[in-house]
Amino acid sequence: MKVLYPGSFDPLTLGHLDVIERGSQLFDGLVVAVLRNPGKNPCFSVEQRIEQIRGATGHLQRIEVAAFDGLTVEFAERCGAGVILRGLRALSDFEYELQIAHTNKSLAPKLETLFLATATAHSFLSSSVVKEVARFGGPVGHMVPTGVAEDLARLFNQ
Numbered sequence: 001m002k003v004l005y006p007g008s009f010d011p012l013t014l015g016h017l018d019v020i021e022r023g024s025q026l027f028d029g030l031v032v033a034v035l036r037n038p039g040k041n042p043c044f045s046v047e048q049r050i051e052q053i054r055g056a057t058g059h060l061q062r063i064e065v066a067a068f069d070g071l072t073v074e075f076a077e078r079c080g081a082g083v084i085l086r087g088l089r090a091l092s093d094f095e096y097e098l099q100i101a102h103t104n105k106s107l108a109p110k111l112e113t114l115f116l117a118t119a120t121a122h123s124f125l126s127s128s129v130v131k132e133v134a135r136f137g138g139p140v141g142h143m144v145p146t147g148v149a150e151d152l153a154r155l156f157n158q
Contacts, residue, residue: 002029003114004081006072009034009049010042011148013130015122017056019087020063022116029062031079036069043131043155056145073108084113089123 024030034049046067053065068075086097101113134140134152141149
């Protein structure tokens with residue numbers, strides 16, 4: 001069975017990568033789906049985020065990276081995924097993710113959502129925190145893959 005791991009990934013963190021690596025071991029195929037969200041002002045273009053993810057996941061088998069817009073359940077159907085994979089860091093994530101999972105289930109009853117707890121070492125990470133640290137010149141090499149850290153340094157001219 002194929003699984004869909006959707007998100008904005010702006011930028012990809014080591015927490016995201018942890019979920020991708022573990023998800024790739026649990027399923028026959030994993031699609032990392034980068035959301036085009038017109039309501040957000042991302043630091044990196046969709047194309048840049050796709051390249052960052054491909055660079056960080058090159059060592060993995062059965063991984064696809066694609067962009068999408070619209071409803072996640074519709075994209076899951078288009079790419080043949082029967083499961084949506086979501087990472088959890090804290091209880092506050094669970095409340096939000098459960099609401100989304102129930103909404104998705106109401107739209108696509110056959111589609112399941114699976115939650116994976118992020119490794120403890122990455123439980124403090126969020127893309128917002130990473131961008132804030134990078135914006136003010138702090139080190140992010142322990143938060144994101146090397147290529148992403150380099151892209152953040154270029155973005156914020158450091």
